[in-house]
Amino acid sequence: MTMKTTLAFFALSASMAAAQTFPDDLVERGRYVATASDCVACHTGPEDKPFGGNHRIASPVGDIWATNITPSTTHGIGNYTEQQFSDAVRRGIRADGANLYPAMPYTAFARITDEDMHALYAYFMQGVEPIDEPSQQTALAFPFGLRFSMMGWNLLFADSATHQDDPAKSAEWNRGAYLAEGPGHCSTCHTPRGMLMQEDGGQYLAGAQVGPWFAPNITSDKAGGIGSWRKDEIVAYLATGRAEGKSQAGGSMAEAVSHSFSKLTADDLGAIATYIMDVPAIAGPARFDLGTAGNRTAEFRGIADPDLTDLGAGAQIYSANCAACHGYDGQGTKDQYYPSLFNNSDTAGKGANNFVAAVLNGVNRKTDQGHVFMPPFGTQTNAFNSLDDGEVAALTNYAMNQFGDGVTTVSAEDVATIRAGGPTSNMVKVVQTLIAVGAALVAVVLIATVIVLRRRKRAA
């Protein structure tokens, strides 16, 4: 062995020693935990490099960029110890000590057990291809740009306890609770948030707006929640993104179905369903069994310049853009690959936002059952018809009237808000104002104190 090759041999041995070797079954278990946690959905950018980061998350306080979490030692988390990894996932604290924003659902991931955490680490170190490329960095407006501001938030709102089984419940229920509350992080989207973006525990899974989409009430309320669903319907929904005659997944739920739920075992989906069916009911507007088949075609068909009512205008937009797949009466297809628009949660309850979001953004969902794809009608390059805000509003109002609850209406401004990515929070303004007012108050007190002191001095 020459000097050079000997050195090379030692260098190689050293690097191999540095990388822990985890058993394959542990790595596989970690892969499953990562799937259940749907890490890939947020940590993969438009370049489609798994876990490479560069994924923009539109938050109410500004864009947050999910980072490179591949084991790259230069741009990823390759240098993380298991403790550092665990702290990032379950406490929201990076290896450098800085705080993560709760767009990373560490408040839910805190439930992940030590065993699953160990497996997850093994998977990310050994089962993921490193990508040595940087990811976009998050830069929020003051004061959120100061990551330490999250420390106070964590003190107030983060619960660091791992999952503990409830002995009063079945093993299946407990498994479901673990998956739903922990890795599955259902409440991250489905629980409305308070003033400071914390989940409102009193409204657990009662439904919340997430970007352009509304993550609906999934409590056991029969009308507003999913209390009317059978267990097998919930399982089918999670596995395929569709519960026939009820609802179908779009937006980030379509991603969750594509990347995560459809890849879980039938037992685990059953466990999640068992748990979800037991979540305390929170009442909301009815969203199933509403609307009827029908059309207003007679108002405009074959008429050169029809004098259209608002609903007639919406019906004509429906005819031109939607009827080819969803049917002239909104009935969908026999196999419901193209869902009916009546008896559908997207045209009822708080479904109008989702109807608008589906029209503007389309639907894209891929499972073993096939690739469900509805083209967008926004300004995307594959939008063959770009509907403007007024047209989308007219279409939505027609759909809600004919196929939905018959009362909900939206305005062109509402559509513009969804088109822009969903309502933004005024929290940035509020907090900045509070800080400014606080600073002013402090200044007033200081000045007053100085004046009083001087007066006393003079008086003395």
Added chain:
Amino acid sequence: MTSSSQVIVVGTGVVGSVIAEHCLDAGLEVLMIEAGPRVSRAQIVENYRNLPLGAKPDATASYPPADWAPHPFHGLEHLESTGPNKYDPTYIRYAGGSTWHWAGTSWRLTPEDMQLRSRYGVGRDWAFDYETLDPYYNMTERKLGICGPADPLDQWPRRDRSMPYPMPHLPLSQGERKFTEVMQTKLGLRNVPVAQARNSGMPYDDRPACCANNNCVPVCPVGAKYDAATSLNRLEAKGATILDNSVVYRVETGEGNRIVAVHYYDRDKTSHRVTGEHFVIACNGVETPRLMLMSADDRNPNGIANSSDQVGRNMMDHPQQGYTFTTTEPYWLGAGPVVNSGIMETSQGDFRRDHAAVYFRLNNFARNRDIAKRAMASGKVGRALDEEIRRLTATSLNVVAAFEMLPDPNNRLTLSAQKDWLGLPRPSVYWDVGDYVRRSSVEYSNPLAQRIAEAVGATDFKPASPEKFSTSKHIMGGTIMGNDAATSVVDRHSRTHDHANLYLPGGGAMASTACGNSTITMTAMAFMAAEALVSEAKGA
């Protein structure tokens, strides 16, 4: 207003769009100029739905032409036809071109189809062989998203494919399966699934899957069928500038007989001049030779690219004859796309020395539209009429014989004395399908069609008249390709022999028609042209 661009593409149909995208991907600057308007799919869909039933079979009825960009349209004289047969193609001058209303049928040529002269002593040989074209067919099938059969026995041509189709073929409907079985068992003829530019069972190219509206002609309401209009937003996102409602009426030559500019009228009849380095004229096989002839100048007194006198000559099509007959058992055609299967093997053989080959297309348009009139003419009313419509919808078949045609310099496009709205001379075409086709109709096609009809139990077969042929929408030959500059207009790269920076790709360049629809061959040739253009631009 754009007054200059590195590459200028006139026409936004499939050929122009594919070339434009290839150039954009190579980093070239591209300006596309379209004579007609840019309309939304929703508008076309509603135009179609608002048509009276009788007008619905007319593929162009949903596309009323703009005054400044006339195209063949019911009640409007644009294309003059002279000669023994009527030349009546449908094409539209809209952004996106005539793929708006194509059926999506995507047959390749066979190696034999490209060597008629050397193999059978008729027509012309192509400037290259099938193996040369094959990789460009593969590119086309991927670009347009073509679904086709995986079973080699169902593939056309029947030879090993160098790449599989990007999507599986669409399933045959119940009636098509039945027809296929009867053809196989009774006649030994194989009715094969049509390769077609349609998303089968999956999204492709960011477009949705076919949902079987049976509405491909005149418009796919959902964009599951490829049409060039689906690519225009993407081309713009890649940097293309698209001018619509801009009618190019003159191609200007300069030093060395290179093209230096094109001139177009806007909708207010104001003329504009745009200069460029590389020019692609892809306005289809009628409008391209028309533009070449209109642009005659001192250097090119017979028209641009016309030193061979072949511009406008050798006009070709697939002359058609339709057979409608009644079966004994119900077939219920009309589920799925409008053309989904056909018999191609009748298009090959030594008989091509004597007469044209034929492709039998089983039309899958829902039958109720066409037979409703017939049922009403029977005098029945009420329930009896309903039952008659139902009976005929289930049991009538429409099979179309599509003939190949030879290039004949007498089949010629010239400029009419009649003028269009802008004052430009209208195209005029002398049209004679020729004895080669007529012989085939009498000796080959009619007897075969009769056997097909009898095989499905029809007793009402009527042979087609050898005098009567309808026109396909497959415009070929007017700027024919060849290696010899004395007898052809463009070279193997669809570049004109006369002008080093002028390309005339598309159906006009095709040297033979074979029997299958021409679009993917045109597109494959467009890719060849685009490669040549890009390498010239990069080398310059």
